[in-house]
Amino acid sequence: MQDGIGVTDRPDISPTEDKTPGSREKGLNRVLEIFEFLHTTQRAIGIGDLAKGVNAPRSTTYTLVRSLVDAGLLEMAGDGNRVYFGKKLYLYGMDYVRGNDLLRRGRQEVDDLSRQTGETSELCMLQSGRYTIVHSSPGTRPFRISSATGLQIPLPWTASGRLLLAGLERADIEDMVSEDDLVLPDGRRLKLDDFIADIATARSTGYCVTSGLVDAYTKCLAAPVFSAPGKVEATMCLVVPIDTSREKTDELLVLLRQRAARLSIAA
Amino acid sequence: MQDGIGVTDRPDISPTEDKTPGSREKGLNRVLEIFEFLHTTQRAIGIGDLAKGVNAPRSTTYTLVRSLVDAGLLEMAGDGNRVYFGKKLYLYGMDYVRGNDLLRRGRQEVDDLSRQTGETSELCMLQSGRYTIVHSSPGTRPFRISSATGLQIPLPWTASGRLLLAGLERADIEDMVSEDDLVLPDGRRLKLDDFIADIATARSTGYCVTSGLVDAYTKCLAAPVFSAPGKVEATMCLVVPIDTSREKTDELLVLLRQRAARLSIAA
DNA sequence: TACAGACGTCTTTTGTAAGAGACAAATTGT
DNA sequence: ACAATTTGTCTCTTACAAAAGACGTCTGTA
Numbered sequence: 001m002q003d004g005i006g007v008t009d010r011p012d013i014s015p016t017e018d019k020t021p022g023s024r025e026k027g028l029n030r031v032l033e034i035f036e037f038l039h040t041t042q043r044a045i046g047i048g049d050l051a052k053g054v055n056a057p058r059s060t061t062y063t064l065v066r067s068l069v070d071a072g073l074l075e076m077a078g079d080g081n082r083v084y085f086g087k088k089l090y091l092y093g094m095d096y097v098r099g100n101d102l103l104r105r106g107r108q109e110v111d112d113l114s115r116q117t118g119e120t121s122e123l124c125m126l127q128s129g130r131y132t133i134v135h136s137s138p139g140t141r142p143f144r145i146s147s148a149t150g151l152q153i154p155l156p157w158t159a160s161g162r163l164l165l166a167g168l169e170r171a172d173i174e175d176m177v178s179e180d181d182l183v184l185p186d187g188r189r190l191k192l193d194d195f196i197a198d199i200a201t202a203r204s205t206g207y208c209v210t211s212g213l214v215d216a217y218t219k220c221l222a223a224p225v226f227s228a229p230g231k232v233e234a235t236m237c238l239v240v241p242i243d244t245s246r247e248k249t250d251e252l253l254v255l256l257r258q259r260a261a262r263l264s265i266a267a
Numbered sequence: 268m269q270d271g272i273g274v275t276d277r278p279d280i281s282p283t284e285d286k287t288p289g290s291r292e293k294g295l296n297r298v299l300e301i302f303e304f305l306h307t308t309q310r311a312i313g314i315g316d317l318a319k320g321v322n323a324p325r326s327t328t329y330t331l332v333r334s335l336v337d338a339g340l341l342e343m344a345g346d347g348n349r350v351y352f353g354k355k356l357y358l359y360g361m362d363y364v365r366g367n368d369l370l371r372r373g374r375q376e377v378d379d380l381s382r383q384t385g386e387t388s389e390l391c392m393l394q395s396g397r398y399t400i401v402h403s404s405p406g407t408r409p410f411r412i413s414s415a416t417g418l419q420i421p422l423p424w425t426a427s428g429r430l431l432l433a434g435l436e437r438a439d440i441e442d443m444v445s446e447d448d449l450v451l452p453d454g455r456r457l458k459l460d461d462f463i464a465d466i467a468t469a470r471s472t473g474y475c476v477t478s479g480l481v482d483a484y485t486k487c488l489a490a491p492v493f494s495a496p497g498k499v500e501a502t503m504c505l506v507v508p509i510d511t512s513r514e515k516t517d518e519l520l521v522l523l524r525q526r527a528a529r530l531s532i533a534a
Numbered sequence: 535t536a537c538a539g540a541c542g543t544c545t546t547t548t549g550t551a552a553g554a555g556a557c558a559a560a561t562t563g564t
Numbered sequence: 565a566c567a568a569t570t571t572g573t574c575t576c577t578t579a580c581a582a583a584a585g586a587c588g589t590c591t592g593t594a
Contacts, residue, residue, distance in 0.1 A: 026294065027294055027295045028295055028331070029334075031298075032338045032340075035340075038362070039362055042366070043366065044366065064295070067295055067296075067299075072395055073302075084363070085359050085360075085362050085366065086363065087392065087399070088302075088394070089356060089359045089362075089363055090360040090363040090364060090401070091399070091401075092305075092306060092352050093356050093359060094360065094416045094417055095305070095306055095309065095352050095417060096351070096353065096354065096356050096360075098309070098415075099309070099310065099311065099352065103357070125354065127339060127354055127358075128339055132354075132358070134354070134357075134358075149361045149365075150358040150361055150362060
């Protein structure tokens with residue numbers, strides 16, 4: 001297994017808070033790291049590798065995994081010595097959906113919009129300082145552009161990111177966006193001031209369109225979903241080919257904004 | 268603990284007081300209890316009440332909740348001092364679905380079957396010794412009979428329960444079914460031997476129909492989904508009015524068994 | 535105005551869980 | 565065939581998290 005150059009970048013929420021070497025770690029925190037690790041690897045993994053992956057002692061990992069498996073939060077995968085998320089997490093997740101009007105209705109709107117337009121559509125939210133695809137519906141194009149649910153991406157890379165930060169103070173934005181986040185996948189570097197200007201623009205126009213940011217072939221249209229006046233709780237967005245005509249884009253934008261507005265009303 | 272016998276002896280879910288003789292509890296276990304509690308209450312709850320609910324010290328509960336909220340597994344509900352499941356759990360749940368062919372395809376089949384027949388349809392699995400509704404689709408009847416996703420019910424109350432236990436030894440079945448489980452909601456008491464006989468029958472016929480078990484108005488048709496020859500991994504079932512005609516029932520049974528079989532193939 | 539109760543934050547104590555390490559058994563590779 | 569790993573379980577120690585409880589703040593209500 002090539003565990004080379006930071007294949008898994010630390011789930012380190014606070015920057016460079018790596019603890020004193022050889023110190024003990026709270027069990028719960030280990031568990032949280034295990035979850036994050038499984039979430040990024042997206043596949044079942046052996047317990048030994050898991051211990052390495054989260055940088056925890058083997059014995060500790062075995063104990064924790066046993067607890068979690070007994071509780072149903074993790075499950076042993078078919079072949080017998082790998083673990084992955086369990087049914088319980090799915091059930092809790094469904095509880096979350098049930099208790100969350102916005103998400104429930106948002107998923108519906110996204111699915112509908114995707115069917116209506118044939119384009120990939122997504123519902124996005126802010127999650128621990130990053131842009132997160134909470135639900136996505138593929139669209140009907142031969143090439144599927146879409147990314148997976150749960151994927152987390154730096155805010156400056158996306159149109160939605162600009163809307164999600166609308167209404168925040170400059171200081172808050174600076175806190176939330178790291179230097180690395182400003183470097184696009186192709187190596188180009190955004191200027192923080194430009195990004196903040198984009199946010200202001202997005203805020204006043206009520207939508208945002210970006211071209212060729214995450215990759216060179218797509219354009220991203222996003223519209224805000226408000227939970228209260230001025231408070232952007234989520235965004236809906238459409239991912240389309242970068243050469244989509246101006247007219248077509250405008251047309252899609254209307255549909256998108258309609259649905260996003262509908263989501264805002266009762267929330 | 269090498270005694271394999273009491274593996275599933277959860278310390279009594281009933282409020283009949285866990286009389287822990289003034290000892291400390293592991294943080295992770297507290298968290299697991301918090302999750303179970305939220306899952307059964309199905310709503311946001313104040314932290315103080317939560318502490319009472321899981322019978323944990325207030326100070327401990329505050330600390331744990333803070334950790335979990337920071338991690339995104341829980342969220343503070345709108346009004347500000349209640350907690351419920353968080354987005355992260357939803358994302359992990361979606362990861363589970365993605366990694367689990369059976370569940371992903373099962374949900375689809377259930378939705379389709381429900382649309383096709385107009386009846387309430389469910390996908391069920393064994394979860395820590397109980398029958399669990401993993402996904403359900405309402406149907407189009409004026410009265411909706413359905414129960415919620417994630418609901419857990421004693422095995423003997425259901426048709427699916429009889430199929431899920433097919434292939435197990437008598438001893439295993441006895442371990443899994445408590446005395447209480449044999450008492451139906453209306454007070455009637457099943458004989459364990461009858462239940463075991465039902466299981467054998469269900470196994471050989473390849474389906475199971477029960478009438479008026481959970482309530483007096485519904486009939487439940489269930490068919491097994493195999494993950495390997497002889498191993499029942501899940502069931503699909505239909506919940507219909509108890510006075511559904513013999514012919515109609517048979518017709519539904521055919522559709523149900525078709526879809527359940529289709530689910531079995533590739534799994 | 536005083537009271538009773540819930541809320542959220544701290545500080546202190548001590549019971550115990552996290553971790554180190556040793557082990558046999560199972561799985562590799564040569 | 566024989567090392568070289570990896571796996572899962574077990575024991576023992578001590579660093580530290582869970583719990584108790586005190587505190588100040590808000591309610592509501594008597």
